Amino acid sequence: MTNYIIALVLGVFFGFSLNKAGLTKYYKIVNVFRLTDLAVLKFMMTALVVAMSGLYVLRGLGMIHFPTVPSTYIVGNLVGGLIFGVGMALTGY
Amino acid sequence: MTWIIKQIRKEMWSPYVAGALLGVVGVLAVLLSNSLLGASGSYESLAGMIGKAVAPKLFSNIYFGISGPDGKTLVPGVMTAGITWPVILLVGVFFGGMLGALSSGTFKLRFNDDAQWKRVFGPQPWKRWVIAFVGAIILEYAAGIAGGCTSGLAISGGMLLAPAAFIFIAGMFGSGILTALIVYGRRF
Numbered sequence: 206m207t208n209y210i211i212a213l214v215l216g217v218f219f220g221f222s223l224n225k226a227g228l229t230k231y232y233k234i235v236n237v238f239r240l241t242d243l244a245v246l247k248f249m250m251t252a253l254v255v256a257m258s259g260l261y262v263l264r265g266l267g268m269i270h271f272p273t274v275p276s277t278y279i280v281g282n283l284v285g286g287l288i289f290g291v292g293m294a295l296t297g298y
Numbered sequence: 299m300t301w302i303i304k305q306i307r308k309e310m311w312s313p314y315v316a317g318a319l320l321g322v323v324g325v326l327a328v329l330l331s332n333s334l335l336g337a338s339g340s341y342e343s344l345a346g347m348i349g350k351a352v353a354p355k356l357f358s359n360i361y362f363g364i365s366g367p368d369g370k371t372l373v374p375g376v377m378t379a380g381i382t383w384p385v386i387l388l389v390g391v392f393f394g395g396m397l398g399a400l401s402s403g404t405f406k407l408r409f410n411d412d413a414q415w416k417r418v419f420g421p422q423p424w425k426r427w428v429i430a431f432v433g434a435i436i437l438e439y440a441a442g443i444a445g446g447c448t449s450g451l452a453i454s455g456g457m458l459l460a461p462a463a464f465i466f467i468a469g470m471f472g473s474g475i476l477t478a479l480i481v482y483g484r485r486f
Contacts, residue, residue, distance in 0.1 A: 211330045215331075251320075
């Protein structure tokens with residue numbers, strides 16, 4: 206139950222950050238692919254850098270164990286990514 | 299204090315600030331629930347739950363898990379069917395996005411009001427709906443193949459330095475740029 210409350214609260218902050226970054230808008234998503242507005246890239250990479258620093262520090266301190274890391278299967282990941290990009294550039298989601 | 303309220307009420311934040319917030323949320327998800335953020339997986343969990351209730355035999359497969367005749371899971375699948383952690387997260391995302399729009403006073407029922415979209419595809423809302431529907435099928439199918447979407451694989455996998463995430467990001471931007479090039483043509 207507590208786990209679900211955590212999920213709900215974290216979800217609210219997740220949605221809030223997406224909204225404030227403008228990632229809920231079509232033109233923001235598609236313009237990153239037109240290379241005219243790199244907000245999506247800046248948003249994603251900042252999130253990555255902050256999260257990976259935090260996670261690796263916490264793991265170094267022994268406070269967390271990593272959950273199951275998404276598995277790597279090169280062809281699947283790449284083909285999935287290639288199809289995903291088409292959908293993303295079309296819909297702007 | 300007024301400064302903080304003023305910042306929260308802004309419609310658009312610097313992507314660096316919003317990204318940092320998401321990064322903290324990603325760390326907290328692992329710290330508090332040992333879970334990863336993700337969006338696409340929750341649709342699959344819900345679809346699996348409905349499928350298992352409607353057509354148990356068809357949905358008893360390696361993807362959603364093989365269940366015995368009494369409905370108990372014998373072999374766990376790639377995706378867990380049911381109300382999982384990411385499903386609840388997604389409910390939170392809905393309200394979080396709503397809260398974001400409310401705080402900046404831009405909350406409004408919209409059908410198709412993106413100026414750039416209208417210039418490219420035309421003003422008819424049905425076009426937006428059809429392309430959104432087809433595009434969303436493409437997105438979800440691709441996320442199923444790759445093992446996650448922008449949040450579940452690119453960000454959550456990337457923060458654990460999973461190679462899969464970076465291969466996915468490369469593919470996503472490659473074909474995204476190509477698709478935009480085709481859609482926008484000379485206007486690119």
